[in-house]
Amino acid sequence: MKSHVLRPLYVVIGIIALVLIIRGFIVPKDFGVYDRGYMYSWYRKSNEDEWKAFKVKHRSSEYCKDCHTDKYSSIMQTPHAIIQCENCHDPAIDHPENPPKLSINKSREQCLRCHSYLPYPTSNRANIKAIDPDNHNPDIECVMCHNPHKPSLEGFKK
Amino acid sequence: MITRRDFIKYSLQGAAAIAIPALTIEILNPSKLFASKDTKKVRWGFLVDTQKCVGCGFCVRACKLENEVPYDANVSRTWVERYVVTKDGRVLTDSPKAARDGFTRNDPAGINIKKGDIEKAFFVPKLCNQCENPPCVQVCPVGATYQASDGVVLVDRKWCIGCGYCIMACPYGVRFFHPVYRTAEKCNFCYHRITKGMKTACVQACPFGARLIGNISDPNDEVGRIIRTERVTVLKDEYGTKPQVYYRGLSKEVR
Numbered sequence: 001m002k003s004h005v006l007r008p009l010y011v012v013i014g015i016i017a018l019v020l021i022i023r024g025f026i027v028p029k030d031f032g033v034y035d036r037g038y039m040y041s042w043y044r045k046s047n048e049d050e051w052k053a054f055k056v057k058h059r060s061s062e063y064c065k066d067c068h069t070d071k072y073s074s075i076m077q078t079p080h081a082i083i084q085c086e087n088c089h090d091p092a093i094d095h096p097e098n099p100p101k102l103s104i105n106k107s108r109e110q111c112l113r114c115h116s117y118l119p120y121p122t123s124n125r126a127n128i129k130a131i132d133p134d135n136h137n138p139d140i141e142c143v144m145c146h147n148p149h150k151p152s153l154e155g156f157k158k
Numbered sequence: 159m160i161t162r163r164d165f166i167k168y169s170l171q172g173a174a175a176i177a178i179p180a181l182t183i184e185i186l187n188p189s190k191l192f193a194s195k196d197t198k199k200v201r202w203g204f205l206v207d208t209q210k211c212v213g214c215g216f217c218v219r220a221c222k223l224e225n226e227v228p229y230d231a232n233v234s235r236t237w238v239e240r241y242v243v244t245k246d247g248r249v250l251t252d253s254p255k256a257a258r259d260g261f262t263r264n265d266p267a268g269i270n271i272k273k274g275d276i277e278k279a280f281f282v283p284k285l286c287n288q289c290e291n292p293p294c295v296q297v298c299p300v301g302a303t304y305q306a307s308d309g310v311v312l313v314d315r316k317w318c319i320g321c322g323y324c325i326m327a328c329p330y331g332v333r334f335f336h337p338v339y340r341t342a343e344k345c346n347f348c349y350h351r352i353t354k355g356m357k358t359a360c361v362q363a364c365p366f367g368a369r370l371i372g373n374i375s376d377p378n379d380e381v382g383r384i385i386r387t388e389r390v391t392v393l394k395d396e397y398g399t400k401p402q403v404y405y406r407g408l409s410k411e412v413r
């Protein structure tokens with residue numbers, strides 16, 4: 001065949017080859033097919049480690065207990081023992097170094113998450129000690145009367 | 159006699175002929191396919207108890223803070239749905255702000271229902287099911303969404319091109335675009351925590367034990383034991399995706 005017919009073909013093949021070669025350099029070595037084959041595990045393996053290295057922010061009450069022993073042991077005597085410190089005080093992250101002081105959520109809304117009465121059968125919500133937010137001292141913060149670390153009124157000192 | 163011109167030409171052709179297969183066929187190499195197979199088997203699974211959940215939303219709050227999902231954006235990796243079934247057969251559901259602030263009013267979907275009219279009402283936490291046969295992974299054209307050997311479906315932010323196929327393919331609607339990274343986003347069972355032996359942020363934050371996570375291929379695992387021995391359900395079983403988030407006490411109204 002005459003070369004003027006084949007020449008465009010060579011150009012196309014050349015471009016394809018070039019693209020494939022560049023691709024070979026760009027695609028990382030660990031991008032491949034793993035345990036479950038092409039349909040489910042075709043990926044860059046090192047991404048697993050990138051996700052593992054993501055920063056942990058919530059440290060759990062166990063982390064708080066050594067420095068805040070008094071607070072920890074008092075709340076452990078109450079029904080609020082099941083609540084993580086970080087649910088009201090924000091994630092500890094690198095506390096105490098950074099952030100040195102954690103915020104405290106003292107809002108009425110925070111307490112109403114569980115203690116606003118909802119008449120829901122087939123849900124444990126109906127069994128929690130609860131109030132009607134429209135009639136039980138509306139407009140004042142719950143912490144005015146209740147200490148979240150010792151929520152029963154007997155534990156409340158003026 | 160070979161000319162200098164021909165010599166260069168043939169050399170280049172020869173080099174290309176060697177280079178192309180070496181650089182491109184690699185991803186098809188079957189010997190690599192099983193090379194990384196992990197022998198100590200881990201399979202992460204999740205258990206949700208709809209009776210125990212009280213709709214406080216601490217889990218959603220913890221998830222957003224832990225996983226850097228913008229707190230006020232209307233997207234979330236996990237959410238809690240409220241179901242109120244009335245005596246006259248209506249089913250009202252809602253999940254305002256993904257239930258980030260909990261449920262404090264008896265106004266499902268903005269409608270006030272009298273206590274006497276309620277047949278049943280409960281809360282259903284939802285999250286990515288880390289399906290055994292994940293359609294989101296099947297459709298991803300670039301291999302950015304993938305399933306790790308422990309069953310968790312992860313999204314590679316460097317490779318995601320934001321085409322949104324996975325968002326369309328997931329029958330559970332658990333995926334969204336991350337407003338900051340602009341890549342596909344979803345729950346990954348707090349991969350940074352479970353791989354360090356910690357609980358997911360939502361499991362840790364839940365005061366009522368409504369959420370549990372475990373290695374279900376471990377015979378001593380509590381979640382695995384409950385799944386094997388008790389009556390549990392999964393969402394949309396008929397799709398064949400084999401979800402690995404199991405529900406206790408799920409009723410037929412939940413979709």
Ligand code: SF4
Pocket residue numbers: 285286287288289292293294295311327328329330331332333344399
């Ligand atoms: S629930 Fe949706 S996003 Fe999660 S693995 Fe299944 S298909 Fe993928």
Ligand code: SF4
Pocket residue numbers: 210211212213214215216217218238281283363364365366367368369
């Ligand atoms: S923290 Fe637990 S009880 Fe509260 S909404 Fe979430 S799953 Fe339900």
